[in-house]
Amino acid sequence: MRTPLVMGFVATSMAFLFLGVLLRSWQVLVLSLPPLLFLAVGTIAAPPRPLLTAQRVVSRDRLQVGSELQIDLTLRNDGPNLDLLEVVDLLPPEFRLESGTNQAVVPLAPGETFAFSCIVRPALKGEYSLGPVRARAIDPLGLGAEDATVPVTTRVLVAPPLEDMRHVRFAPRRTRPWFGQIPSKRPGLGSEFWAVREYASGDELRRINWKATARLDRPLTNEYVGERSGDVVIVLDARQESFVGTRLDNPVEHGVRAALGIADHVLSARNRAGLVVARNVLDRVLPAFGRKQLFRILEALVRVGTGGQWPFSHVARIVSRYFPTDAHVVLISPLADFTALQATIGLKAQGYDVLVVSPSPLDIQRALVPKSDAQNLAYRILREERANLLLQLRRVSEVVDWDPRTPLALPFRRLGRSIRAP
Amino acid sequence: MISRSLRIAPSACFGILAVWTAYDVVQVSSAAWAVGLLILLTAALITHLLGNVFRGARARSFGLVFLGAAYYGAHVAVLGVQLVVAVAFLTLLIVYVELRFLSDRFAPIYARRLHPDARRHVDGALARAMLRLLVASVLAVFVPIFAADLALSGLVPLTSILTAIFLAAGLVAVIALLALLPLFERRAPRRAPPEGAHPKG
Numbered sequence: 111m112r113t114p115l116v117m118g119f120v121a122t123s124m125a126f127l128f129l130g131v132l133l134r135s136w137q138v139l140v141l142s143l144p145p146l147l148f149l150a151v152g153t154i155a156a157p158p159r160p161l162l163t164a165q166r167v168v169s170r171d172r173l174q175v176g177s178e179l180q181i182d183l184t185l186r187n188d189g190p191n192l193d194l195l196e197v198v199d200l201l202p203p204e205f206r207l208e209s210g211t212n213q214a215v216v217p218l219a220p221g222e223t224f225a226f227s228c229i230v231r232p233a234l235k236g237e238y239s240l241g242p243v244r245a246r247a248i249d250p251l252g253l254g255a256e257d258a259t260v261p262v263t264t265r266v267l268v269a270p271p272l273e274d275m276r277h278v279r280f281a282p283r284r285t286r287p288w289f290g291q292i293p294s295k296r297p298g299l300g301s302e303f304w305a306v307r308e309y310a311s312g313d314e315l316r317r318i319n320w321k322a323t324a325r326l327d328r329p330l331t332n333e334y335v336g337e338r339s340g341d342v343v344i345v346l347d348a349r350q351e352s353f354v355g356t357r358l359d360n361p362v363e364h365g366v367r368a369a370l371g372i373a374d375h376v377l378s379a380r381n382r383a384g385l386v387v388a389r390n391v392l393d394r395v396l397p398a399f400g401r402k403q404l405f406r407i408l409e410a411l412v413r414v415g416t417g418g419q420w421p422f423s424h425v426a427r428i429v430s431r432y433f434p435t436d437a438h439v440v441l442i443s444p445l446a447d448f449t450a451l452q453a454t455i456g457l458k459a460q461g462y463d464v465l466v467v468s469p470s471p472l473d474i475q476r477a478l479v480p481k482s483d484a485q486n487l488a489y490r491i492l493r494e495e496r497a498n499l500l501l502q503l504r505r506v507s508e509v510v511d512w513d514p515r516t517p518l519a520l521p522f523r524r525l526g527r528s529i530r531a532p
Numbered sequence: 533m534i535s536r537s538l539r540i541a542p543s544a545c546f547g548i549l550a551v552w553t554a555y556d557v558v559q560v561s562s563a564a565w566a567v568g569l570l571i572l573l574t575a576a577l578i579t580h581l582l583g584n585v586f587r588g589a590r591a592r593s594f595g596l597v598f599l600g601a602a603y604y605g606a607h608v609a610v611l612g613v614q615l616v617v618a619v620a621f622l623t624l625l626i627v628y629v630e631l632r633f634l635s636d637r638f639a640p641i642y643a644r645r646l647h648p649d650a651r652r653h654v655d656g657a658l659a660r661a662m663l664r665l666l667v668a669s670v671l672a673v674f675v676p677i678f679a680a681d682l683a684l685s686g687l688v689p690l691t692s693i694l695t696a697i698f699l700a701a702g703l704v705a706v707i708a709l710l711a712l713l714p715l716f717e718r719r720a721p722r723r724a725p726p727e728g729a730h731p732k733g
Contacts, residue, residue: 115629115633118629122600124707136680137614138604138608139699141619143676143679144623145622145672151664193660194661209644210646210647211650213640214641214653215638215657217657224650225650228644250665252629252633
């Protein structure tokens with residue numbers, strides 16, 4: 111393949127040739143030779159088509175946004191000698207190069223290998239494919255090039271950052287029969303004292319209240335509050351309307367972060383957690399316990415992209431179809447329109463406890479527009495509108511108004527006792 | 533250090549060419565020609581600067597064309613063409629293009645921290661490319677001078693009809709070869725690629 115430089119040299123040579131003939135000047139005529147000599151040198155050593163094999167090794171295939179990933183690439187030349195090989199390991203644009211290189215220009219003899227490595231840092235969650243490797247054998251004078259692609263790809267899963275929710279006391283209000291960590295207002299297995307009752311045959315000896323037994327001269331047994339677990343359904347609003355801002359900084363991405371933090375918190379307290387994502391398609395993860403469920407939710411959240419036009423008010427119907435009515439619904443939405451209010455009312459009407467977590471889009475939006483009086487006025491109007499909507503929502507559910515620049519635990523703590531376990 | 537040198541080299545080369553052209557344009561005695569050539573030179577500098585700022589290869593090419601036009605305009609129209617100097621200027625012009633090509637490829641790689649083995653490979657590639665450029669430059673300067681010398685000393689009569697026909701035929705052959713080269717490459721039989729390598733079609 112010829113490069114545009116060849117045409118430039120030919121044109122220069124022709125120009126001097128015609129000018130020399132026109133002016134009848136042999137000196138000008140001779141000037142047509144240097145570009146032709148460069149062309150001749152380039153043509154003698156034209157680059158061959160590269161035949162390469164490549165192997166990529168990554169330090170890990172699952173990582174968190176902002177953590178480091180080392181990529182090692184080894185190339186072997188299975189073809190003819192390559193004077194100059196330009197090679198690029200294609201990385202997603204979301205991966206920021208920290209050190210090393212993902213491209214090189216090297217000579218490669220037949221059978222020779224070349225290895226290079228780089229450390230990258232992903233800036234956005236997602237499921238990424240590293241590669242393919244693009245190679246171009248070039249003439250050192252830039253007059254010819256031959257391209258090849260080595261289809262070696264590696265899948266990497268980048269998880270959103272996990273919010274620290276350790277000191278948040280959020281738990282579903284209503285419990286299920288399974289053993290858990292939530293005091294259930296019923297006697298049973300647990301550690302918190304509930305009452306004293308008459309000894310019944312089969313009671314454990316360690317549960318006998320010896321002081322009360324001695325005082326009243328009849329056997330009495332301590333009863334404890336039964337600790338159970340509940341269900342939490344996280345509903346994430348990832349519709350097109352909810353997207354405000356940039357790819358890295360938008361309410362949907364912050365919502366994904368919140369959903370993962372809440373899921374981790376709920377599951378580590380031995381509750382069941384499920385997920386519904388409203389986007390182009392309806393993603394759902396049915397409720398289950400444990401670490402595996404966290405990974406299922408994580409896999410679903412990693413694939414979340416903004417899109418879809420379906421009405422958010424239908425979410426109540428979807429939730430009631432797939433999830434039990436005593437589940438606690440956590441609705442994560444930037445509340446870009448009033449459909450979230452309808453959705454919350456719909457869920458309450460179905461009998462669900464609802465908590466609305468709203469990553470505020472106002473400051474994200476504000477940062478995108480240059481500051482002016484009109485912008486300030488618009489910001490104030492939008493803030494009032496949002497405050498009004500939150501006020502209406504607070505009549506039917508608990509609301510966490512979250513500024514995504516702060517940790518999620520902060521507004522949860524501010525919410526106080528109202529969402530704590532009863 | 534190497535990265536910075538590679539980035540500076542093309543601009544330094546262009547600077548030398550611009551100063552050289554400006555020096556020759558100033559020698560032009562005719563005011564009309566001098567103004568016209570100075571306008572060309574200024575256009576060359578502006579387009580080159582814009583090309584560098586906005587990373588526009590086309591603007592840089594235009595800058596180069598304007599610079600060449602200013603230099604050769606001055607010599608062809610007023611000052612007269614001195615073969616050795618004119619060939620040296622043209623070769624330097626081509627060297628600038630080649631340095632730009634190498635700078636675009638190598639400078640970003642040297643700017644990164646490389647493993648010593650990788651660094652050795654890249655050094656080898658750069659040395660090889662520079663050697664090729666040096667060889668081509670030396671040939672581009674000496675072959676035309678040698679050809680002119682041969683012609684002037686009467687060993688090869690340049691002004692005969694026969695040499696004119698040979699020269700024209702040679703140029704047509706070179707141009708035809710360049711035009712047909714991709715066709716020959718496509719027809720040439722290729723070895724089957726090993727597993728894992730997929731040349732682009």
